Amino acid sequence: MRRNTGSHRSRAVVLAAVAALGAGVLSGCADDSDDGSAGSSGGGGDSKGKTVVTVGTYGVMGFKQAGLYDEYTKLHPDIKIEENVIDPASNYYPQLLTHLGSGSGLADIQAVEVGNINEVTTTQADKFVDLSKADGVKKENFLDWKWAQATAKDGKTIGLGTDVGPMAICYRKDLFQQAGLPADRDAVSELWAGDWQKYLDAGKDYAKKAPGGAAFLDSAGGLFNAAVSGGSEVYYDKSGKPIYKDSPAVKKAWKLATDASSSKLSAGLQEFTKPWQQALANGKFATVSCPAWMLGQIKEYAGDKYKGKWDVAAAPRPANWGGSFLSVPQAAKNKDEAVKLATWLTAPEQQAKLFEKQASFPSAQAAYSLPQVADAKLPYFDNAPIGKIFSQAAKDSPTQVLGPKDAIIKQNFTDVGLLQVEQQGKSADEGWKAAIKTNDNALDQ
Numbered sequence: 001m002r003r004n005t006g007s008h009r010s011r012a013v014v015l016a017a018v019a020a021l022g023a024g025v026l027s028g029c030a031d032d033s034d035d036g037s038a039g040s041s042g043g044g045g046d047s048k049g050k051t052v053v054t055v056g057t058y059g060v061m062g063f064k065q066a067g068l069y070d071e072y073t074k075l076h077p078d079i080k081i082e083e084n085v086i087d088p089a090s091n092y093y094p095q096l097l098t099h100l101g102s103g104s105g106l107a108d109i110q111a112v113e114v115g116n117i118n119e120v121t122t123t124q125a126d127k128f129v130d131l132s133k134a135d136g137v138k139k140e141n142f143l144d145w146k147w148a149q150a151t152a153k154d155g156k157t158i159g160l161g162t163d164v165g166p167m168a169i170c171y172r173k174d175l176f177q178q179a180g181l182p183a184d185r186d187a188v189s190e191l192w193a194g195d196w197q198k199y200l201d202a203g204k205d206y207a208k209k210a211p212g213g214a215a216f217l218d219s220a221g222g223l224f225n226a227a228v229s230g231g232s233e234v235y236y237d238k239s240g241k242p243i244y245k246d247s248p249a250v251k252k253a254w255k256l257a258t259d260a261s262s263s264k265l266s267a268g269l270q271e272f273t274k275p276w277q278q279a280l281a282n283g284k285f286a287t288v289s290c291p292a293w294m295l296g297q298i299k300e301y302a303g304d305k306y307k308g309k310w311d312v313a314a315a316p317r318p319a320n321w322g323g324s325f326l327s328v329p330q331a332a333k334n335k336d337e338a339v340k341l342a343t344w345l346t347a348p349e350q351q352a353k354l355f356e357k358q359a360s361f362p363s364a365q366a367a368y369s370l371p372q373v374a375d376a377k378l379p380y381f382d383n384a385p386i387g388k389i390f391s392q393a394a395k396d397s398p399t400q401v402l403g404p405k406d407a408i409i410k411q412n413f414t415d416v417g418l419l420q421v422e423q424q425g426k427s428a429d430e431g432w433k434a435a436i437k438t439n440d441n442a443l444d445q
Contacts, residue, residue: 050080053337056107057085058092061162061324062358068350072341079337089113100127106329108338112159114149114323115407121152121159122240122404128158129328134339141348141366145399150325159325160346161363163354165291166393167226167319169199170298173311173382175214175286179206185384189314196227196256196316203265206286215267218285220257220422221414222271226289228253228410229400230319235410236403242443244409245436254413258428261421268422270415277301291321292361292390299380312384318396323363361390368394405443412438 055063061083063069069081084107086092093116099105112120120128131137132155139147142161150159169192173183181202182188192198203216210216217223228234231249236242244250260266267285269276279285280301288294290312298310326342328335344350348370351362356372367373368391376387403409417435420426426434439445 050078051334051337052080052082053109053334053341054107055081055083055109055111055341056092056096057083057111058089058113059085059087060358061111062354062360063345066354066357068345068353072344079341081341097124100124100329103127103331106331108328108332108334109342110327110329111162112150112325112327113407114325114402115410117149117159117325118236118402118406119404120327121150125152125154125156125158127330128156129330129332129335129339130156130158131160131328131339131342132157134343136343136347138366141364143363143365143394143397145320145397146323146363148399149323149402150327159327160342162324162326162346162351163293163322163360164320164363164394164397165293165322166361166390166397167229167315167321168290168292168386168389168393169287169313169315170290170294170310170381171287171313172214172283172285172306172309174309175211175283176206178211179209179286181206183311185311185313185382188311192316193314194316196223196252199316200256200260200263200265203260203287204263207263207265210286214283215285216265217260217287217289218267218276218279219269219271220261220266221418222289223260223266224253224257224414224418225321225410226291226315226319227256227317228413229321230315230317230398231400232398233401235406236401238401240403242403242405242409242445244413244439250413254417254428254432257418258421258431261418262428266422270419270423272297281305289315289321292386293322293359295378295381295386296359307380308382310380311382312378312386312389314389315393318393318398320394320397320400361394363394365391365395408442409439412442 064083073079073081086095096110132139137160143164146161146164147157151157171188176183176188182191191202206216228249233243234247234249235244267279269279280298281303283306288298302310326346328338328342332338346364348362348364348366351364352367352370352372354360355362362373373387373391377383377385413435416438417431420434421428421431
């Protein structure tokens with residue numbers, strides 16, 4: 001569960017949400033490479049006669065924290081698991097590519113972020129095991145679009161999904177009441193059902209009676225990411241051609257984001273920065289585009305002061321923002337055991353446990369009917385039925401065409417173009433040109 005370097009949840013920037021949902025507790029968990037982490041990424045060595053399976057990750061994947069490694073080694077006492085964590089993700093991925101190129105230094109299992117999965121699947125698929133053929137793996141257990149993201153044109157599936165970031169809108173119901181808007185989550189969902197423009201229209205109504213000092217939304221960049229994440233062809237078309245300059249999905253999301261800024265509906269913040277965190281603590285905005293992993297951010301930084309004042313409504317349109325995969329390199333020293341572990345960790349039962357303990361929303365749709373997911377509610381968010389809300393959003397999200405540079409393209413739209421509009425007073429056209437120029441340079445266009 002992470003914000004990737006361009007789209008969100010980059011583990012280097014965003015704290016992982018830790019949830020003990022049975023007790024109704026969510027808290028942030030900082031990037032972690034604790035005593036359970038291995039000091040090197042290569043696997044295969046024996047530890048007191050045990051086979052050591054190494055897992056290469058970035059940030060907090062949550063497997064160790066949720067007790068899944070301990071559970072697996074109790075079931076398989078001849079196995080020892082060592083996790084090697086590299087942060088930030090921007091350092092992890094180049095190292096992974098280097099090790100793939102040399103065929104050495106690889107962990108037995110390597111995590112891959114959604115912003116990088118297309119490049120790996122398109123250019124490195126021959127260096128990974130086809131996990132669709134692993135014992136116990138069932139394609140139908142996973143969301144169709146999640147499975148497709150890690151499947152090459154020849155049908156080889158090189159990664160099993162760990163989590164996804166289905167979209168909702170988190171909102172301050174007390175501020176909505178003060179502004180004369182409905183506060184009930186079903187009524188709020190109806191305000192903007194089917195169209196992100198309705199979300200901005202609700203914002204304009206909010207602004208007419210807005211409580212002093214509280215903007216409607218936190219960030220134009222956050223709105224852009226939420227809206228664009230519901231498109232099918234966004235930065236690349238199905239042929240693999242970059243289309244970010246002319247993409248209808250990108251242009252529509254850009255207009256929404258810049259309109260929010262020019263209409264003074266946005267607080268003008270860059271998400272996940274200190275000012276953004278402080279604004280949460282001080283109640284400076286009423287809504288946040290809210291993939292499942294954002295819940296922990298809000299609880300962590302808004303704090304007890306706002307417990308019960310935040311709630312969760314459906315997003316205007318289904319979308320997904322974030323997610324990861326587990327893959328097994330062909331060069332893995334303990335390939336067979338790595339496949340077994342990766343298969344077990346991503347099975348519906350384990351994904352449900354990970355959600356219960358870490359708030360990492362399952363990519364295995366077969367987990368949605370399990371009680372840990374189906375019955376999940378959060379007291380902090382006025383007992384919002386997050387299992388139902390996010391399950392429906394995940395099922396309805398479109399299969400998005402991914403390209404090799406999705407992460408950097410999205411980052412340049414938000415952290416270059418929109419940031420200039422929000423914080424430097426540039427016009428929407430000037431910000432667009434800056435983002436396009438930066439992306440052209442990054443892709444050598």
